[in-house]
Amino acid sequence: MPAVLSEPVRSHFPTTVNTSTAGRPDFISIQNFSFFYGAKQALFDISLDIPERQVTAFIGPSGCGKSTLLRNLNRMNELIDGISHSGDIIIHDHSIYDPLIEVISLRKRVGMVFQKSNPFPKSIYENVVYPLRVAGQNAKNVLDETVERSLKGAALWDEAKDRLHESALSLSGGQMQRLCIARAIANRPEILLMDEPCSALDPIATVKVEELIQELKSEFTIVIVTHNMQQATRCSDKTAFFYLGKLIEFDVTSKIFSNPAQKQTEDYITGRFG
Amino acid sequence: MSDARNGNLEFQRTYAAKGEPFVWLTAMGLAVGLIMVVALLGIIISNGLPVFWPSRVLEFQLKSDISNSVPQGGDKIVGELVQKRMKRIPVLNAQGIKKADQTELQVFVGNKDTYGLNFAFANQDDIASVTEPKDIYRIERLEYGIAFGYPKSVKLANGQSVPSTNATFSTVLAQLCAESTARRHEIENIEKHEIGQINKQLNELRISQKSDSQSAEKLSALDAQYKTLASKASELRATQSASSLQYITPTGVDRSLAIGELVSYTQPNRLSTWERIVLFARNFLNFLWENPREANTEGGIFPAIFGTFAMTLLMSVAVVPFGVIAAIYLREYAKQGFFLQCVRIAVNNLAGVPSIVFGVFGLGFFVYFVGGSIDQLFFGKYLPTPTFGTGGVFWAALTLALMTVPVVIVSTEEAMAAVPRGIREGSLSCGASKWQTIQRIVLPASLPGILTGLILAMARGAGEVAPLMLVGVVKLAPSLPLDGDFPFAHLERKFMHLGFHIYDLGFQSPDSEAAKPMVFATALLLILLVITLNLAAILTREKLRKKYAGSAF
Structure with a gap:
């Protein structure tokens, strides 16, 4: 039986109301989380609190599990057969694995930007409003307003406002990635996951996206996976260093990069391995 | 010894290493295929088009010693020269048996009501002179050609x-x-x-x-x-x-x-050359637009063109949704495993079942079972005259759709598999459900591949004859499946088909020699029709490809 037919009726992920200006330090709380691809364990007993409306960077050598952890935050790993996990991930007091919560409503609250920009083969406009359309929103004024807000939010409005109905595939690589960011923030998620968003971009486009991350910080809780140490220093408030599926160190970014507590972290950031 | 090894090395450097023999092999494979296609088209075109060309009428004066030996009587043969061919006849003479080559002329003499035969044959040697009678008329009649x-x-x-x-x-x-x-x-x-x-x-x-x-x-x-x-x-x-x-x-x-x-x-x-060209065009158009006469050997083939077109279109309308829906389940929802592989193999093998078997199935299931039930439910007052319970264009289209559905399933599955994982994940991360992702992202991006399947299905379906003979094709249909009578589209009607027309003219007509040019002309039109339909699909596909260009990143 396909999974989609056997799923029980579930409620929506509870939405939070942002009343306080100071964010919660444990907005996302990862608790003793282990993750397996079949028999192979990818993550080992990770506990980590991600603060609200700040940028948290995941760093570490390839295959250390940082992307796996990121993709668990919106349960994107569930597309793969034979996965399992233990422990829990709590977003704003609610477990994302609560069987009463629908994965779709979780993903509406947790936007994601991928390593390779992945615009849909549709117009720029339709790309941005896609999250609204699949949520059943078709009112033109709402869509128009969203397109303008999101493209401005993703610093693409000035370049794209005159060609909204052209194919998104006619944009340059950097513009495409910013379009994907605009799409990810269109439905006002609370959390924005970024999986090496700049790895396929040239330096100028990278700077633009990094500036964008700083601006988006005021509104979204951002988790970013990066290979680029400088990028982590430039944009993040807190940094987690992973190695072989284990969380080695998690602290304020400036401390990680200036005075790491662990020898492994120091070796990695100074380029001695990895 | 070492020389041989050097030679061997030399060979490897020059030919084997560059893969030159294999390049030639592949080129030869393509060349053989192309030559066969071009030759087939050449034969059909060179035999089909002259049917419409108004050729000259010649008068062959026979030598006096063999006069009156032609079945038409008289000492001359008047008509259009069809072909010259070599005949090898054993001749007995003083030295024993010797073979002598003779050229024989085949002449279309018409006047079937007078002569009984449409053709006269004469040896080249027996002809004294050839002239062109200036004033002769070529009269086309409703009967007797x-x-x-x-x-x-x-x-x-x-x-x-x-x-x-x-x-x-x-x-x-x-x-x-x-x-x-x-x-x-x-x-x-x-x-x-x-x-x-x-x-x-x-x-x-x-x-x-x-x-x-x-x-x-x-x-x-x-x-x-x-x-x-x-x-x-x-x-x-x-x-x-x-x-x-x-x-x-x-x-x-x-x-x-x-x-x-x-x-x-x-x-x-x-006729002047220009008049001949005009007449050629008019003959061709008449052939396209007129109804057949004289047991299909004269007149046009419009009902057959229309029948083929309507049947192929109906088949496409039936086969695409069916194939696409099946492919979506197979690719996206069914649990991949041994059982699914078996299902895939079964579907692919369905394409190898002889088409006549599909015809028998169509007759038994669609015509007798489904059609018979429809008749009993809705057309009871007409019984025992069947309405849907007999062969018709609808059942023929469904039968062919069943026959071609594996092609559509396979190509749709391939196209869906080729949709990049990135844009699926992008859609899911936007909060789209799996079905929304398939419907809004995967299917539109697979459309070019689906159309490829449709093109292959149409090419096979339009040329199929055997199953149609069981489920609704007739030699002569009194009316088209589409006309001005309510409800305009009469899907239960029997229809004519170009492929069956070819078979009927070539192998079932009383004078197959006279029908031969028509067979080629009909084959030419069938090919043209298939090309037209495919071209339409190919152009649509190119348009879609352009729309989704770059989606395969």
Whole structure:
């Protein structure tokens, strides 16, 4: 039986109301989380609190599990057969694995930007409003307003406002990635996951996206996976260093990069391995 | 020894290493394929197109010693040269058996009513001289095909006669011919449509089996209408045979042709090149747009073109949703594993089942079971005359759709698998459900691949004959599946098909030699039709590809 037919009726992920200006330090709380691809364990007993409306960077050598952890935050790993996990991930007091919560409503609250920009083969406009359309929103004024807000939010409005109905595939690589960011923030998620968003971009486009991350910080809780140490220093408030599926160190970014507590972290950031 | 090894190394460096022999092998494979396609098209075109070209009529004067040996009688053969061919005849002479080559001419002499045969054969050696008779007419008739002859006079309805030497002869004949054509269309209209309508109403009345005064009144009114129309038609028919064309065949037989039987006439040896081209185009168009005559060996093939087109279109409409839905389940929802592999293999093997088996299945399932049930449920009053319970264009389309559905399933599955994982994840991360992702992202991006499947399915479906013979194709369909009568589309009707037309003309007609050019012309049209349909699909696909260009990153 396909999974989609056997799923029980579930409620929506509870939405939070942002009343306080100071964010919660444990907005996302990862608790003793282990993750397996079949028999192979990818993550080992990770506990980590991600603060609200700040940028948290995941760093570490390839295959250390940082992307796996990121993709668990919106349960994107569930597309793969034979996965399992233990422990829990709590977003704003609610477990994302609560069987009463629908994965779709979780993903509406947790936007994601991928390593390779992945615009849909549709117009720029339709790309941005896609999250609204699949949520059943078709009112033109709402869509128009969203397109303008999101493209401005993703610093693409000035370049794209005159060609909204052209194919998104006619944009340059950097513009495409910013379009994907605009799409990810269109439905006002609370959390924005970024999986090496700049790895396929040239330096100028990278700077633009990094500036964008700083601006988006005021509104979204951002988790970013990066290979680029400088990028982590430039944009993040807190940094987690992973190695072989284990969380080695998690602290304020400036401390990680200036005075790491662990020898492994120091070796990695100074380029001695990895 | 070392020389041999050096040579071997040398060879590896020059040929094997570069892969040159394999490049040649692949090129040869393509060349053989291309040559076969080009040769096939060449044969069909070179045999099919000359049918429409007005060729010259020749007069072959035979040598006196073999005169009267031709079945047509006389000492000459008059007609169009069809072909020359070599004949090898064993000849017995003093030295024993020797083989002598002879060239034999095949001449289309027409006048089947007089000669009994359409063709005459003569050895090249027996021909004394060849001339072109300037004044000969080529007369196309409703029955017995073409006649060659010299007009003597036109006998008018009032008993007057206009001899061919008269200056007004050609205008009189042209006018009579045009009038007769108009009358013929009128008769056809009355008999086919107007009387057809009345018959339909009469039939309805008979089936309703009401015997009240109202229906009796209606019955008599219809009867009266029928009688007026019938008498009008017979009056017209009488006019058709009132005047006639008197002509003499090249061998000197006097003939008379009722003007109603006259379809058209030309003087093939007086035509200029330009007139020939115009006539060629007109013949071709007539072939496209006219109904067949004379057991399909004369006239046009419009019903067959239309039937093929309608059937292929219906098949496409049926096969695409069916195939795409099946492919979506197979690719996206079904649990991949051993059982699914078995299902895939079974689906692929379905494409290898002989098409006649699909025909038998279509007859048993669609026609007798589904059609029979529909008849009992909705058309009970017409029984025992079947409506859907007999072969028809709808059942034929469904049968072919079943036959071609594996192609669509396979190509759709491949196309869906080729949609990049990145954009699926992008869609899911936007909060789209799996179904929304398939519907809004995966399916549109797979459309070019789906169309490729449709193109292959159409090419196979349009050329298929065997299963159609069981589920609805006929030699001559009285009406098209689409006409002005409510409900306009008559999917239960039997239909004509170009492929079956080829089979029927080539192998079932009384004079297959005379029908041979028509077979080639029909084959040419079938190919043109398939190309047209495919071209439409290919252009749509290119448009879509452009739209989704770059989506395969």
